[in-house]
Amino acid sequence: KPRVIAITNQKGGAAKTTTSVNLSAAIAMKNRRVLIIDLDPQANATIGLGLSATDLDSSIYHVLINPDLPLRDIIRQTMIENLFIAPATIHLSGAEVELVNTIGREIVLREKLSQVLNDFDYVLLDCPPSLGLLTLNALTTAKEIIIPVQTHFYALEGMSQLMNTIELVRRRLNHKLIITGILPTIYQAGTKLSDKVLQELKKFFGKQVFDTTIRMNIKLAEAPSHGLPIILYDPESNGADDYNSLASEVLSDEI
Amino acid sequence: KPRVIAITNQKGGAAKTTTSVNLSAAIAMKNRRVLIIDLDPQANATIGLGLSATDLDSSIYHVLINPDLPLRDIIRQTMIENLFIAPATIHLSGAEVELVNTIGREIVLREKLSQVLNDFDYVLLDCPPSLGLLTLNALTTAKEIIIPVQTHFYALEGMSQLMNTIELVRRRLNHKLIITGILPTIYQAGTKLSDKVLQELKKFFGKQVFDTTIRMNIKLAEAPSHGLPIILYDPESNGADDYNSLASEVLSDEI
Numbered sequence: 209k210p211r212v213i214a215i216t217n218q219k220g221g222a223a224k225t226t227t228s229v230n231l232s233a234a235i236a237m238k239n240r241r242v243l244i245i246d247l248d249p250q251a252n253a254t255i256g257l258g259l260s261a262t263d264l265d266s267s268i269y270h271v272l273i274n275p276d277l278p279l280r281d282i283i284r285q286t287m288i289e290n291l292f293i294a295p296a297t298i299h300l301s302g303a304e305v306e307l308v309n310t311i312g313r314e315i316v317l318r319e320k321l322s323q324v325l326n327d328f329d330y331v332l333l334d335c336p337p338s339l340g341l342l343t344l345n346a347l348t349t350a351k352e353i354i355i356p357v358q359t360h361f362y363a364l365e366g367m368s369q370l371m372n373t374i375e376l377v378r379r380r381l382n383h384k385l386i387i388t389g390i391l392p393t394i395y396q397a398g399t400k401l402s403d404k405v406l407q408e409l410k411k412f413f414g415k416q417v418f419d420t421t422i423r424m425n426i427k428l429a430e431a432p433s434h435g436l437p438i439i440l441y442d443p444e445s446n447g448a449d450d451y452n453s454l455a456s457e458v459l460s461d462e463i
Numbered sequence: 464k465p466r467v468i469a470i471t472n473q474k475g476g477a478a479k480t481t482t483s484v485n486l487s488a489a490i491a492m493k494n495r496r497v498l499i500i501d502l503d504p505q506a507n508a509t510i511g512l513g514l515s516a517t518d519l520d521s522s523i524y525h526v527l528i529n530p531d532l533p534l535r536d537i538i539r540q541t542m543i544e545n546l547f548i549a550p551a552t553i554h555l556s557g558a559e560v561e562l563v564n565t566i567g568r569e570i571v572l573r574e575k576l577s578q579v580l581n582d583f584d585y586v587l588l589d590c591p592p593s594l595g596l597l598t599l600n601a602l603t604t605a606k607e608i609i610i611p612v613q614t615h616f617y618a619l620e621g622m623s624q625l626m627n628t629i630e631l632v633r634r635r636l637n638h639k640l641i642i643t644g645i646l647p648t649i650y651q652a653g654t655k656l657s658d659k660v661l662q663e664l665k666k667f668f669g670k671q672v673f674d675t676t677i678r679m680n681i682k683l684a685e686a687p688s689h690g691l692p693i694i695l696y697d698p699e700s701n702g703a704d705d706y707n708s709l710a711s712e713v714l715s716d717e718i
């Protein structure tokens with residue numbers, strides 16, 4: 209049975225895209241068939257995997273807005289054999305307002321994904337930094353959630369708002385939705401702040417916090433400028449190690 | 464004449480809030496009367512200045528949604544004599560959808576601010592990481608824009624989308640809107656990436672890039688956990704120096 213995982217946090221700069229791109233790539237390298245769906249109008253996951261966010265004639269925007277366009281028609285192969293992407297373009301910034309008066313506006317993506325779901329073992333959804341309709345579509349479609357959290361103060365503050373939203377979605381739109389894990393990111397070893405926030409995360413969320421912490425590593429920030437996931441850009445780096453160990457942890461949950 | 468400046472960038476984690484809070488504080492310390500308006504449902508600027516985002520009974524949300532509630536009624540004094548805040552609470556996350564069908568939905572904030580504008584020399588608007596109705600209200604209300612840009616690759620990619628949106632707002636809603644400056648933030652001295660992105664910013668935007676660059680400084684990330692701007696938390700830090708020099712640059716534009 210395919211696993212569908214939303215990578216979400218309304219806090220900006222939590223490393224949602226960095227996690228979506230590099231976790232997808234690491235899982236694909238472990239011989240699972242993976243689809244990443246870019247739901248952010250900034251189209252960072254699309255750019256980070258080497259595609260253009262402006263030259264594409266159709267994207268996830270067109271699939272969400274046009275009832276007759278199947279998701280299958282926009283899925284593309286990436287540079288990694290088992291990794292496919294449903295790309296975003298900047299048209300997606302219009303989707304939030306355009307979907308507001310659509311019947312079943314939170315369910316559109318789930319309906320479209322159901323047609324291709326059995327072609328994949330994993331589907332990862334990269335979300336924008338908000339709790340609007342694109343994120344709600346992701347939370348209604350996903351079975352699992354991974355929450356990247358920068359080990360900084362503002363990031364910690366936003367968690368209760370996110371948890372409240374997840375609870376509402378679970379009650380009204382998607383009963384089986386579970387939190388697979390909370391992922392500490394951009395961890396700056398040796399700073400009091402990062403250690404304090406990491407401790408707070410473990411105190412509040414206990415076992416839900418992944419064993420893996422993603423350390424700050426400039427290679428992770430360089431890789432997207434080459435359109436490559438870290439595993440291809442610098443396989444010896446801390447970033448590649450950390451996302452590889454995250455992938456192992458996620459795979460160990462396979463039923 | 465009061466200056467109204469929107470601090471905006473749809474890219475998450477660009478240091479919009481860090482800039483709004485610390486630039487406001489630095490300008491207030493130079494004897495200008497300053498109002499900061501928190502337009503982000505995460506209410507980070509509110510928290511960063513020591514207020515609660517949950518205990519307040521009225522906030523900018525109530526002012527935007529209730530035509531009878533004047534902005535004056537929610538403005539509070541901060542720990543700095545000349546600095547006042549119109550705080551946010553998490554109710555603000557409902558405003559985007561609630562405003563969609565309001566007549567003149569992009570103009571609501573401008574109307575409310577006009578009643579108190581002459582009480583201040585500077586008004587700074589902290590925006591959420593999106594180009595939705597809250598940010599559009601800020602761009603329609605402001606006369607000037609400051610764009611914080613992290614010196615990373617994804618941050619650079621998002622600039623053309625932001626510039627397009629600003630151009631549309633200028634044409635349709637706010638003819639006088641100008642870009643006061645592009646602010647390089649979270650600059651990691653000695654990394655190729657930060658230098659490369661800084662060079663690209665200067666190549667594309669020339670004189671629009673501030674002389675001041677905000678260096679990465681852990682003290683800037685620690686200060687919000689004490690509810691203090693950097694100038695009070697650690698006045699000797701690089702962060703305090705950088706935001707002080709930014710304030711001088713912004714004040715030098717005074718007519």
Ligand SMILES: Nc1ncnc2c1ncn2[C@@H]1O[C@H](COP(=O)(O)OP(=O)(O)OP(=O)(O)O)[C@@H](O)[C@H]1O
Nearest residue numbers: 220221222223224225226337423424425429475615
């Ligand atoms: N572990 C890390 N070490 C160093 N840089 C990182 C790390 N993780 C992410 N980054 C960089 O930090 C910035 C923010 O990360 P990213 O864009 O992935 O976050 P996001 O949550 O997707 O942001 P948004 O809210 O805009 O969608 C990016 O420039 C990215 O390259």
Ligand SMILES: Nc1ncnc2c1ncn2[C@@H]1O[C@H](COP(=O)(O)OP(=O)(O)OP(=O)(O)O)[C@@H](O)[C@H]1O
Nearest residue numbers: 220360475476477478479480481592678679680684
């Ligand atoms: N110069 C800096 N040095 C170190 N940390 C910084 C710096 N500027 C900002 N930060 C930290 O980086 C994180 C992102 O900054 P901030 O929250 O101000 O960005 P933002 O653009 O307001 O984010 P959002 O898109 O969520 O509104 C915060 O944890 C902040 O404390």
Ligand SMILES: [Mg+2]
Nearest residue numbers: 224225248252
């Ligand atoms: Mg992202």
Ligand SMILES: [Mg+2]
Nearest residue numbers: 479480503507
């Ligand atoms: Mg902010």
